[in-house]
Amino acid sequence: MSEAPIPTRRNFLLGRFAAADPATQPSTAVIAPTCLAFHGVACMSCRDACPTGAVRFALAVGGARPWIEADACTGCRECVPACPVDAIHLPAAEATI
Numbered sequence: 001m002s003e004a005p006i007p008t009r010r011n012f013l014l015g016r017f018a019a020a021d022p023a024t025q026p027s028t029a030v031i032a033p034t035c036l037a038f039h040g041v042a043c044m045s046c047r048d049a050c051p052t053g054a055v056r057f058a059l060a061v062g063g064a065r066p067w068i069e070a071d072a073c074t075g076c077r078e079c080v081p082a083c084p085v086d087a088i089h090l091p092a093a094e095a096t097i
């Protein structure tokens with residue numbers, strides 16, 4: 001299993017959190033590039049819905065962008081319906097539905 005990206009400014013700017021391979025983190029939420037925050041819109045609905053604080057935000061060019069703290073994500077899916085543009089998924093959970 002590959003390591004989660006280190007939360008550095010370089011990794012945020014390069015979008016490495018959004019591009020994380022779902023197959024390597026099957027029970028962890030994944031944020032797609034369609035996320036509003038990646039397009040200059042201030043949205044933190046997924047963070048507000050997360051009971052464990054696994055959705056983190058970091059400053060980047062164009063505004064704060066979300067990333068998932070894999071160790072804190074329980075796979076509860078509370079964040080999925082909270083997203084107005086369906087940009088957050090749990091690939092492993094969806095595969096078994």
Ligand code: SF4
Nearest residue numbers: 050073074076077079
């Ligand atoms: S699946 Fe649950 S724990 Fe993981 S980011 Fe979403 S709300 Fe938070």
Ligand code: SF4
Nearest residue numbers: 035036043045046083
């Ligand atoms: S709720 Fe959706 S659009 Fe808003 S920050 Fe989270 S993933 Fe992005």
